[in-house]
Every structure is written in C-alpha cells, then in structure tokens.
Amino acid sequence: MCYVFNARLVALYTNVIKKHNSINSTTYRRDVFDIRKIAEQSITECENIKDSGGLEKFYKDKKSLNVATQPNPSQLRPVRIDSSLVDSFIKIGQDHFRNDIEFCATICGTLKNGIFDCTHMLIPRQEGTENSCCALNELDMFDYQYKNNLITIGWIHSHPTQTAFLSSVDLRTHFGYQSSLNEAVAIVCAPKHVPKLGVFRIKDDALDKIRRLMVTNPNFGIRHEHTNEVLFEKCSHVQFTTNQNINVVDLR
Numbered sequence: 412m413c414y415v416f417n418a419r420l421v422a423l424y425t426n427v428i429k430k431h432n433s434i435n436s437t438t439y440r441r442d443v444f445d446i447r448k449i450a451e452q453s454i455t456e457c458e459n460i461k462d463s464g465g466l467e468k469f470y471k472d473k474k475s476l477n478v479a480t481q482p483n484p485s486q487l488r489p490v491r492i493d494s495s496l497v498d499s500f501i502k503i504g505q506d507h508f509r510n511d512i513e514f515c516a517t518i519c520g521t522l523k524n525g526i527f528d529c530t531h532m533l534i535p536r537q538e539g540t541e542n543s544c545c546a547l548n549e550l551d552m553f554d555y556q557y558k559n560n561l562i563t564i565g566w567i568h569s570h571p572t573q574t575a576f577l578s579s580v581d582l583r584t585h586f587g588y589q590s591s592l593n594e595a596v597a598i599v600c601a602p603k604h605v606p607k608l609g610v611f612r613i614k615d616d617a618l619d620k621i622r623r624l625m626v627t628n629p630n631f632g633i634r635h636e637h638t639n640e641v642l643f644e645k646c647s648h649v650q651f652t653t654n655q656n657i658n659v660v661d662l663r
C-alpha cells in the first residue's frame with residue numbers, strides 16, 4: 412500500500428494536534444486550513460514525484476517527517492480496536508479478497524485520558540494488485556477526518572497471497588504513520604495463511620534505519636518483499652475489544 416502524501420499530511424496534522432490544547436480553537440482551525448492548502452499542493456507534487464521517481468528526495472526534503480519522540484515502547488499509550496473492525500474490513504473487501512487484489516483502509520479515532528480509541532475505518536477509492544494497493548482520494552479522507560475531529564491511528568491492508576508481515580513497501584508507508592504518532596498500528600490480513608492477522612509497528616531502533624534506507628536506496632520500498640533484517644514487531648500496546656462501535660465510512 413502506498414500513502415505517499417498521506418504520510419506527510421498525517422505528520423502535519425498530528426503536529427497541529429500536539430500544538431493545540433483544543434481542536435475547536437480558532438488557531439487550530441487556521442493551522443488545519445494551512446494543511447489543507449499544503450495538501451492541494453502535494454497532489455501536484457506527488458504527481459511530479461511519480462514522474463521523476465524521486466521519492467527519496469521527497470522524504471529527504473520534508474522536515475515534517477522527523478521521527479517521533481517516544482523511544483521506549485513501554486511508554487506507548489494503549490490503542491483500543493474493536494475486533495469488528497477487522498470483520499467489517501474483510502466483509503467490505505470481499506471482492507478484492509476473492510480476486511487476490513490487495514485492499515486497504517485507514518483507521519482513525521480519538522485520544523481521551525491517554526487512550527486511543529479506534530472509532531472509524533475510512534475506505535478510500537483505491538487501485539490494487541496482488542501485492543500493492545494505492546489510495547486515490549486521500550484529500551477526501553483528510554477532509555472527513557478534519558470535519559469529524561479524528562486522529563489517524565493506523566491503517567489496515569490485506570495480503571491476498573502472502574503471509575502477514577510488513578514488506579519493505581509497507582515499512583515505507585508505516586514510517587509516515589509512526590513518525591507522526593508513535594502508537595500508530597499497521598494491521599495486515601492474510602486470509603490464506605496462519606496466522607491470518609498481524610498487528611505491527613516499526614521497532615523503535617529501526618525508524619532511523621528506514622529513514623536512511625529511504626534516502627540512500629531508491630529501490631527500498633518499491634517491491635512488496637521481505638527486508639533482510641526484521642525491522643518491525645508485533646504491537647504490545649493494542650487491546651482488542653468486543654463492545655465498541657466502528658463507523659465504516661466508504662469514500663469510494
């Protein structure tokens with residue numbers, strides 16, 4: 412799955428949330444409006460990046476992708492996800508699953524009393540293959556999140572034929588999420604394998620390695636393949652619940 416510019420938006424948006432105490436303040440809304448303008452500019456920018464193949468330059472240039480600041484996993488705040496989120500994902504994406512096409516969605520929610528609650532799953536318009544999935548209308552997702560005061564907490568995607576793991580392209584995508592929010596989660600559904608589900612994050616000491624790889628190796632994260640070194644880990648801060656509602660928003 413590739414979320415080239417969403418990674419940047421997530422970083423900007425999360426920084427704004429960190430900066431303001433209230434997401435209803437005038438200054439917060441002004442900052443978000445500024446992000447919206449950047450987002451529109453980014454669409455053109457990303458088109459250019461695709462054309463020039465200059466992804467590594469994109470990451471190198473963007474200060475907004477600084478690595479998050481919580482080095483100790485034990486300090487991670489809990490993320491609560493209702494198990495129905497995964498069920499809904501599989502149900503909505505059944506055509507994709509049937510045809511061995513990757514399917515993806517963004518998970519968002521709220522932060523209250525130090526706990527992230529995943530309340531929404533946003534399904535973007537998307538293009539996929541057996542081992543890739545690309546969101547097409549990320550600006551719509553951003554708008555929806557802004558209007559509903561939702562924080563991006565992670566993403567979920569399927570591996571129609573492969574096992575549940577984070578490939579190099581997944582690591583590249585998740586780098587954007589985790590750079591913005593250290594608790595960000597990447598859920599992988601692999602229906603043809605056991606286990607069928609993985610809930611992952613990048614190891615804290617691997618964030619810098621991945622950033623370096625993105626800058627120095629133009630081929631890193633292009634293919635959906637295992638990295639030589641395992642750079643991700645299972646999430647220990649995620650709690651699956653069975654009594655929370657998940658709002659599924661289909662933006663296709």
Ligand SMILES: [Zn+2]
Nearest residue numbers: 412570578581
């Ligand atoms: Zn993947």
